[in-house]
Amino acid sequence: MNVLLDNLDLFGPFFLTTIKLFLLAAIGSLIFGTFLAMLRVSPVPVFRAFGTAYVTIVRNTPLTLVFLFMVFAFPLLKVVKLDYFPAAVVALTVYTSAFICEVVRSGINTVPVGQAEAARALGLTFTQILGQIVLPQALRSVVPPLISTLIALLKNTTIAAGFSVAEAGAIRQYLSERGENQLVGLLWVALGFIILVSVLSLVQRSLEKRWSVAR
Template sequence: MDVLLDNLDLYGPFFLTTIKLFLISAVASLIFGTFLAMLRVSPVPVFRVIGTTYVTIVRNTPLTLVFVFFVFAYPLLQILDLSYFVAAVVSLTAYTSAFICEVVRSGINTVPVGQAEAARALGLSFTQVLGQVVLPQAIRSVVPPLVSMLIALLKNTTIAAGFSVAEAGAIRQYLSERGDNQLIGLLWVALGFIILVAVLSLVQRSLEKRWSVAR
């Protein structure tokens, strides 16, 4: 307990940064991942190729390499200066979106084809069919795997510590500099993540009860 109390100035701000990093990346990943899923099921071949190519490349690229690109390689392009925090958000979003895409696409495939055909027969466009008919049902059917992806995203935020982002994963380094017990310190970090994951699990259960799909 002494390690925690003596270093509240680390645990508080660093975990707050982790939560901010997670929330921003989670929202961005859900939006971009859904967009990629729309590309992958698009009737336009070019869009399908773009979505498939992105997902294939990113899913098979280690997250650390994605961080290396946006933190070290991207600035060389001199397009837009990114802070370490923003670079971490972009990296996590770019990586997680590829997995969110596949989850959402699997949900889209669970929706009966007849519903989409009926919507098109009523004169709805492809975008309207997806947004008003297919996606609402698809999201409800894939809540557990979606939350699992978000839990993975939460744990992946610790990689940002290796790229100059002062978040929970960097606490051990600061404890080492202060001469405190690093093992005990890491146990408190683990407990913090367990609590955050428990919160996400409660959200999942709540959504499953509210959006339960009769099968």
């Protein structure tokens, strides 16, 4: 307990940064990933090709390389200058969106085709069909894999520690500088992540229970 209590000035703010990083990246990934899924099922070939190319390239690129590009290469384009924290949010969003896209797309494929055809016969546009009929059902069916992807995102935030972001993954380094027991410190970090993952698991069970009743 001494390692935790004597270093609350590290554990508190650093875990808070981790939570902020996760929440911002999660929101961005859900929005952009859903948009990519819409592109992948779009009737327009160019949109489908773009969505497929994006997912294929990003899913097969190590997250560390995505961070390297956002932190070191992107500023060289002189378009927008990002600090380390915003760059980490963008990197995590860009990477996780590809996985969210595939999860949402798998949910879209579970919706019977007849529903979309009936909506089309009623005169609804492609966007209206997706937004009002397909996506609400698709998202309900993919809660477990969606939460699993977000849990992976939460754990991936530790990579930001290697790019000057003061989050939970960087606690070990600071404990080392203070001469504290790093092994004990890492155990507390692991416990912190277990608690955060447990919260996400509770959210998953709550959504599954609520939406199963709604059906």
